[in-house]
Amino acid sequence: MSDPMRSAILRHTETVGRTSISAIEMIGHWGALLGESVYWLFAGAKMKQPVRISAIFQQMMEIGIFAIPIVALLSATIGMMLAIQGIHTLSIFGAESQVVFGISLSVVREFSALITGILVAGRSGSALAARLSTMQINQEIDALRVMGIHPVRFLVVPSLIAMIVMLPALTFLSDIVALYAAGLWVSFDLGISQAAYWSQTIDALSIGDLWHGIGKAAIFAVLITLIGVVNGASVTGGAEGVGRVTTRAVVQAISAIVITDMIFAFLATR
Amino acid sequence: MSSDEAGNLAIRVRDLVTHYGERQILKGIDFDVRPAEIMVIMGGSGSGKSTLMRHLLALEAATSGSVEVLGEDIGRLGTRARAELSKKIGVAFQSGALFSSLSVGENIQLPLAEHTKLNAATKAIMTRMKLEVVDLAGFEDLMPSELSGGMIKRAALARAIIMDPKILFCDEPSAGLDPVVAASLDDLILRLRDAMQMSIVVVTHELESAFKIADRITILDQGHILAVGTVDEIKNSDNERIQNILHRRTEEEILDADEYLRRLTGITVEGSPAL
Numbered sequence: 001m002s003d004p005m006r007s008a009i010l011r012h013t014e015t016v017g018r019t020s021i022s023a024i025e026m027i028g029h030w031g032a033l034l035g036e037s038v039y040w041l042f043a044g045a046k047m048k049q050p051v052r053i054s055a056i057f058q059q060m061m062e063i064g065i066f067a068i069p070i071v072a073l074l075s076a077t078i079g080m081m082l083a084i085q086g087i088h089t090l091s092i093f094g095a096e097s098q099v100v101f102g103i104s105l106s107v108v109r110e111f112s113a114l115i116t117g118i119l120v121a122g123r124s125g126s127a128l129a130a131r132l133s134t135m136q137i138n139q140e141i142d143a144l145r146v147m148g149i150h151p152v153r154f155l156v157v158p159s160l161i162a163m164i165v166m167l168p169a170l171t172f173l174s175d176i177v178a179l180y181a182a183g184l185w186v187s188f189d190l191g192i193s194q195a196a197y198w199s200q201t202i203d204a205l206s207i208g209d210l211w212h213g214i215g216k217a218a219i220f221a222v223l224i225t226l227i228g229v230v231n232g233a234s235v236t237g238g239a240e241g242v243g244r245v246t247t248r249a250v251v252q253a254i255s256a257i258v259i260t261d262m263i264f265a266f267l268a269t270r
Numbered sequence: 271m272s273s274d275e276a277g278n279l280a281i282r283v284r285d286l287v288t289h290y291g292e293r294q295i296l297k298g299i300d301f302d303v304r305p306a307e308i309m310v311i312m313g314g315s316g317s318g319k320s321t322l323m324r325h326l327l328a329l330e331a332a333t334s335g336s337v338e339v340l341g342e343d344i345g346r347l348g349t350r351a352r353a354e355l356s357k358k359i360g361v362a363f364q365s366g367a368l369f370s371s372l373s374v375g376e377n378i379q380l381p382l383a384e385h386t387k388l389n390a391a392t393k394a395i396m397t398r399m400k401l402e403v404v405d406l407a408g409f410e411d412l413m414p415s416e417l418s419g420g421m422i423k424r425a426a427l428a429r430a431i432i433m434d435p436k437i438l439f440c441d442e443p444s445a446g447l448d449p450v451v452a453a454s455l456d457d458l459i460l461r462l463r464d465a466m467q468m469s470i471v472v473v474t475h476e477l478e479s480a481f482k483i484a485d486r487i488t489i490l491d492q493g494h495i496l497a498v499g500t501v502d503e504i505k506n507s508d509n510e511r512i513q514n515i516l517h518r519r520t521e522e523e524i525l526d527a528d529e530y531l532r533r534l535t536g537i538t539v540e541g542s543p544a545l
Contacts, residue, residue, distance in 0.1 A: 047349060047350055047353075048350070048353070049353065049384070134370075135369075138365050138367055138370070139363045139364070139365050139367040140367050140368075140369055140370075142327075142329055142363065142367065143361065143363060143367035143369075145327075145328075145329060146327050146328075146329070146356060146359065146361045147356055147380065147381050147384065148352065148353035148354070148355075148356030148357060148381075148384070148385065149380075149384050150349070
């Protein structure tokens with residue numbers, strides 16, 4: 001083997017090794033941060049540093065309430081798109097009457113959690129990374145530390161709790177809106193009544209299907225928060241660094257959501 | 271120094287060594303701050319003064335050595351003890367480090383909200399009092415983005431003294447300010463020391479400011495302490511490096527032309543060995 005080829009192979013192997021170590025290190029950071037958050041949530045009051053309820057509510061407004069319009073709009077669009085595509089595809093086999101079954105399971109088990117997760121990752125995960133990285137650069141995190149205020153307790157735990165509560169709640173809202181929008185198209189296209197549509201929908205779904213979607217949303221919530229915080233805290237290099245970690249947080253969060261969703265689907269169908 | 275004097279020191283640093291990666295930043299620092307003293311830390315860029323400040327604030331872990339603040343070895347404190355100690359120190363960061371999502375009043379009240387059970391009215395009164403001390407009365411409802419550079423530094427000072435600390439740290443208090451505002455901040459620091467009898471540690475580049483406020487000056491150079499003394503002792507020092515720092519002589523001015531060329535290029539002149 002020639003020397004240039006050998007050095008190229010070594011260089012690529014080294015790159016793969018370094019990337020792998022970085023990935024493992026990052027997952028380690030996520031785990032440590034989650035552990036620290038749980039510790040401060042339960043032990044904070046004992047340490048005379050309780051997690052402020054007002055901060056949690058403020059985050060719930062930001063993450064959940066203010067996201068309702070865009071979640072509703074996209075959920076309605078996805079519901080209607082599924083109905084249009086489902087009827088078109090099933091009509092090839094003359095099975096369009098089965099479209100309600102497909103829509104119900106797709107929306108409740110997959111699409112609502114996925115679309116809401118991606119939306120919240122883009123909206124709140126990026127905001128979290130940008131806020132923390134800006135605070136890091138402006139020495140605000142140092143200021144918290146020297147004031148005896150633990151940054152994880154003060155900044156991370158309220159966001160984590162708010163995300164864990166609001167993302168499943170938004171997913172449930174997305175279920176209702178998407179099914180309703182799909183129902184409007186199905187009624188219009190196939191001429192069945194709303195009552196018949198909802199009756200078929202409820203028959204097609206079980207509580208387990210609902211929990212499948214809601215449970216995934218809770219996991220997505222943890223992932224979005226941890227990725228946002230770890231990226232925000234790792235900022236270097238001023239305003240340019242803030243942009244870089246914000247973009248990285250969104251890309252990583254969306255990737256993590258999609259991969260987790262696939263793993264969840266695989267495990268749930270075994 | 272007797273053990274009684276050592277026990278009474280506000281800050282006592284012994285043989286502090288620290289590294290960033292492979293690079294040694296502080297190379298065995300011994301440093302004391304006495305009660306009610308204004309200690310100014312000076313030095314060129316990269317001399318280690320900001321790193322020393324971060325160690326005094328327990329924001330960095332040392333490679334070796336000890337840092338005692340108000341008699342507590344901060345390297346060995348647990349979370350709760352560190353939170354207790356933090357009530358006795360205040361810090362005004364170079365950038366102000368005001369929380370942009372909180373108003374000026376909320377920023378100043380934050381330590382009170384976190385560490386005391388005072389009611390809202392008492393907190394508001396205390397906030398107004400501290401704002402009056404720093405000449406910012408009536409600005410509590412503004413957001414940090416609505417303040418000028420000098421006002422941000424004053425608001426940061428108000429937050430730093432809200433708990434009536436025993437030690438106040440100021441990182442470059444007059445950096446980036448016009449001479450008039452910078453002089454007024456110097457006066458404010460002197461007033462705070464006289465009124466509250468606190469020890470104050472100031473990191474600064476500004477010679478005029480340092481000579482005006484310092485009881486003693488510590489000069490850092492390449493991770494070592496070059497000198498510690500009163501303003502007169504430092505001004506009258508016959509140490510060449512101290513005089514170079516005080517007179518702001520650049521390396522180009524200090525070195526002879528051949529040596530300067532050799533450092534820049536590695537080219538040896540007149541047969542002297544290259545670096």
